[in-house]
Amino acid sequence: MLDIANLQVAVADKEIIKGVTLSVPAGEVHAIMGPNGSGKSTLAYALAGRDGYAVTGGTATLDGADILALTPEERAAKGLFLSFQYPVEIPGLSTLAFLKASLNAQRVARGEGEMPAMELLKLMRAKAEALKISDEMLKRPLNVGFSGGEKKRFEALQMAVLAPRFAILDETDSGLDIDALKLVAENVNALRGPDRGMLVITHYQRLLDYIKPDRVHVLAQGRIVASGGPELALELEREGYDKYLRAA
Amino acid sequence: MSFAAELPTRRVEAWKYSDLRAALGDAPHVLREGRDIIERLAPGTQSMDIPAGEARLFVERMDDDAYLDARAFEWRVAEGATLTRVVVQTGAATALSTARVTLASGAKLRQFVLAEGGKLARIETHVALEGEGAEVELNGIYMAARGRHADLTSVITHAVPNGVTRQLIKGVARKGGRGVFQGKILVERGAQKTNARQYHHGLLLEDGAEIYAKPELLIHADDVQCAHGNTAGGLDESALFYLRSRGVPESQARSLLIEAFLAEAIPQDLPEALREELLGRVRAWLESSS
Numbered sequence: 001m002l003d004i005a006n007l008q009v010a011v012a013d014k015e016i017i018k019g020v021t022l023s024v025p026a027g028e029v030h031a032i033m034g035p036n037g038s039g040k041s042t043l044a045y046a047l048a049g050r051d052g053y054a055v056t057g058g059t060a061t062l063d064g065a066d067i068l069a070l071t072p073e074e075r076a077a078k079g080l081f082l083s084f085q086y087p088v089e090i091p092g093l094s095t096l097a098f099l100k101a102s103l104n105a106q107r108v109a110r111g112e113g114e115m116p117a118m119e120l121l122k123l124m125r126a127k128a129e130a131l132k133i134s135d136e137m138l139k140r141p142l143n144v145g146f147s148g149g150e151k152k153r154f155e156a157l158q159m160a161v162l163a164p165r166f167a168i169l170d171e172t173d174s175g176l177d178i179d180a181l182k183l184v185a186e187n188v189n190a191l192r193g194p195d196r197g198m199l200v201i202t203h204y205q206r207l208l209d210y211i212k213p214d215r216v217h218v219l220a221q222g223r224i225v226a227s228g229g230p231e232l233a234l235e236l237e238r239e240g241y242d243k244y245l246r247a248a
Numbered sequence: 249m250s251f252a253a254e255l256p257t258r259r260v261e262a263w264k265y266s267d268l269r270a271a272l273g274d275a276p277h278v279l280r281e282g283r284d285i286i287e288r289l290a291p292g293t294q295s296m297d298i299p300a301g302e303a304r305l306f307v308e309r310m311d312d313d314a315y316l317d318a319r320a321f322e323w324r325v326a327e328g329a330t331l332t333r334v335v336v337q338t339g340a341a342t343a344l345s346t347a348r349v350t351l352a353s354g355a356k357l358r359q360f361v362l363a364e365g366g367k368l369a370r371i372e373t374h375v376a377l378e379g380e381g382a383e384v385e386l387n388g389i390y391m392a393a394r395g396r397h398a399d400l401t402s403v404i405t406h407a408v409p410n411g412v413t414r415q416l417i418k419g420v421a422r423k424g425g426r427g428v429f430q431g432k433i434l435v436e437r438g439a440q441k442t443n444a445r446q447y448h449h450g451l452l453l454e455d456g457a458e459i460y461a462k463p464e465l466l467i468h469a470d471d472v473q474c475a476h477g478n479t480a481g482g483l484d485e486s487a488l489f490y491l492r493s494r495g496v497p498e499s500q501a502r503s504l505l506i507e508a509f510l511a512e513a514i515p516q517d518l519p520e521a522l523r524e525e526l527l528g529r530v531r532a533w534l535e536s537s538s
Contacts, residue, residue, distance in 0.1 A: 048493050051485065076495035088490040092508030101504060102494035109495065141508075158494065 001026040001197040002166050007058035009039075009046040016042040018222035019058065024166075024215075027194040031208055032201045033233060034219035035241040040201045041085060043219070044170040048082040049075050062166055076102075077109035079165025081158075083172055087151040090142040095154060098142045099124055099161055106162065127160040131187055148175025156187045167191070168199045173207035185210030205237035220244040256285055265428040265460040266399045271342045271368035272316065286346035286372060290320035298355075300326040305334070307522065310369070312339040321347040325355040327379065334522060335361040336529065337369050340396070346372040353379025353408075360515055361388035362526055364533060365398030365425065373402040377411040377439075384413045387513045391533045392425030392457075399428035406439035406469075413444040418513040420506055423456035432464040435472055442472040450480035451509060503534045 002024045009017035016039045024030045034040050046053040047060060049072035060068050067075050090098065104114040115123070128138055131153045143151050152172055159167055169188065173181055188211055192198070200211055208216070208230065216232040217224045218241070225244045226232065255272060256263040268285070287293055298304050310317050317339065325331045329352075337343050343366045349357050361371050375384050390398035404413050419427040429448045450459035463478045483505055491501035510530050514523060 048489075050489050050493075071498070072489060072492035073495050073497050073501075076493055082493050084490065084493075088484075088487045090487050090490070090505070090508060092510075092512040093504060097504075098491070098494070101496050101500070102491070105497060105500065106495035109497075162494065 001028075002060070002062055002199065003064075004047075004060045005058055007043075007046070007060055008056045009042055010054045010056050011042060011052060015056065016222055017046065020219070020222075020224055021058075022217060022224065024197045024199055026197055028214040029192060029198040029200060029211065030215045030217060031213035031233060032199060032217050032219050032224075033203070033205070033236055035245065036203065038219045039222045040203075040219055041170055044082055044085075044168050044199075044201055047075075047168060048072055048080065073105065074109070076162075076164075077106045081162060081164030081167045083152075083155040083159060083167065083169040085171040085174060087143050087155055089144045089146075091144050093142050094140060095138045095142050095157075096121075096124065099158060102158070103162060124157075124161055127157055130160070130190075131157050131183060133157055149177055149180035152176055152184055153180065156184045160187060160191065163191070165195070166197045166199075168201065169211075170201045171203065172200070173202055173204060181207065182210060205233045208233045218244050254285075262401070262430070265426075265430070265462075266368055266370055266397065268368065268370075271397075284320075284346050284372075286318055286344045286370070287320040289316075289318040289344060290346075291318075293320040293322050295322045296324075298323065298325045298329040298331050300352075301328045302326075303330040303332070305332045305519070307334045307336070308345070310335070310337040310339055310343040310345065312341045312343070314341055316342045316344070318344040319346075321345075323347065323349045323357075325349065325351050325357060327352045328354040330356040330358065332518075333357070333359045334518065334526075335359075335363075335371055336526070337361070337363040337366070337371060337398075338529070340366050342367045343369040344372075345370070346374070348374045348376075350376045350378050351382035351384070354381045355379060356383045356385075358385045358515065359387070360513075360518065360526075361400060362529055363388065363390040363398040363400060364529075365390060365392040365396030365427070367395075368397045368399070370399040370401060370428075375402070375404045377404070377406050377413075378408060380408050381410045381412075382408075383411070384415075385515065386413070386415045387515060388417045389510045389513050389530070390417075390419035390421075390427045390429075391510070391530070392419070392421040392427045393533070393536075394422055394424035397426045397428070399430070401428070401430040403432045403434065404444075406433070406435045406442045406444065408438060409440045409442070411439060411442050411444075413442075413446070415444075415446040416513045417448045418450070418510050419448075419459065420451045420453055420510065421457035421459050423454040426458040426460070428460045430462045430464075432466065433474070433476075435465075435467045435469050435474065437468040439469050440471045442469060442474065444472070444474045446476040448478045449509075451506065452480060452482055453506070503531075506534060507531060 004022045218226040
């Protein structure tokens with residue numbers, strides 16, 4: 001599904017990701033854990049195609065197709081989704097309008113045609129209800145004045161409506177209280193399935209109590225320094241990142 | 249004396265960003281002394297009174313592509329009355345409008361201007377809050393494509409206590425287009441408890457776009473709440489990436505963000521058909537000029 005080989009990424013001419021190799025097969029959820037500054041978000045942005053995150057070497061493919069040559073919107077249409085650590089506030093644009101533009105643009109790019117307006121509204125309402133998001137909130141400008149927890153719920157809503165092939169969740173737990181974390185995790189878990197892969201990026205083990213990964217990778221100073229099963233996350237929680245920082 | 253000699257030069261503070269001489273040349277006009285230059289250019293001043301307690305809506309469309317359109321208005325809004333005024337300036341010719349509005353106690357002015365600019369377009373509004381508790385909402389947007397000059401100028405004078413002003417102006421300019429905002433709010437010594445907010449935000453959509461802003465708050469009273477903000481910059485790159493990461497193509501993402509940016513200044517409570525017309529104008533502009 002998502003295959004990354006020897007990926008190198010530079011930001012402002014400084015190499016941040018120094019050769020990451022990683023494969024997430026369909027149906028699996030992998031976690032990337034690492035201390036602050038290890039390059040977790042840089043990896044996420046580079047995979048999504050953000051300007052300023054220059055891939056200087058290596059490859060990344062989704063279902064065998066090179067994604068690095070594609071624009072961000074083309075990657076999205078192929079089914080790649082990034083849940084932002086800091087979702088952007090967009091005054092004047094409602095969540096409904098934003099989601100409608102997003103879903104229809106992806107469908108048009110895939111040759112599926114736009115979704116009829118009523119069907120779209122029904123879909124959005126159903127997914128919103130599962131995340132305890134009211135109709136009134138859907139009409140408000142996207143993320144404007146929302147709490148950290150509300151923003152993450154809206155990221156989960158976007159993910160549920162867009163139903164991507166592969167989702168990257170960047171620090172989804174930051175800014176969430178425990179109830180919101182459970183709710184978001186529940187909705188993320190509902191999307192797990194044999195045809196979908198996920199990469200969950202987190203600093204803390206806490207999130208992985210609720211979104212249980214198949215594999216855990218430790219990213220330190222731009223490299224994956226250890227990989228293992230879910231027990232690796234527990235070990236990190238106990239012992240911290242120190243030994244990996246010294247080794248890297 | 250030639251006509252041009254009577255026109256303001258750009259050394260005149262109120263006209264520093266809008267070159268009326270260049271726009272009008274030496275066209276023959278009959279001038280009357282002692283009035284605002286636009287009032288002298290207009291064929292006459294339209295005077296109206298809004299009776300106490302009543303509400304009126306006026307929509308002015310300035311859409312001439314060939315000839316100078318100069319208009320002057322004078323409104324007196326009586327106690328508790330509301331004047332809602334919408335100006336839609338879209339023509340390519342020179343368009344000049346000046347309005348003087350006086351508000352009695354509890355009277356309201358709600359104005360919205362959409363200006364696409366012209367050879368030179370200037371919509372000037374002078375508001376005097378003369379009765380206590382009067383309220384002003386003075387919003388507007390400008391969209392200056394190549395070769396268009398859009399100037400929104402206003403002077404709001406709080407002469408008595410307890411007045412309220414809300415002003416939100418948003419504008420965009422493309423390469424070769426010029427947007428101007430000059431907004432003065434004067435709070436006189438006796439105008440205690442005035443509550444005034446003035447915001448202007450401009451977006452320079454391309455290199456070679458020009459936006460000039462001169463916000464002024466002159467406060468002579470000591471017990472007031474006043475705030476203002478003024479920005480000019482480019483489109484928010486993080487918002488652009490956010491939309492693109494969801495699958496929206498770049499050009500569509502830009503249009504959506506610009507529309508959202510401008511729509512914030514369009515009052516929510518205008519008649520639905522009118523609001524739709526204004527939003528339609530914004531969309532048409534984005535499609536035609538991009």
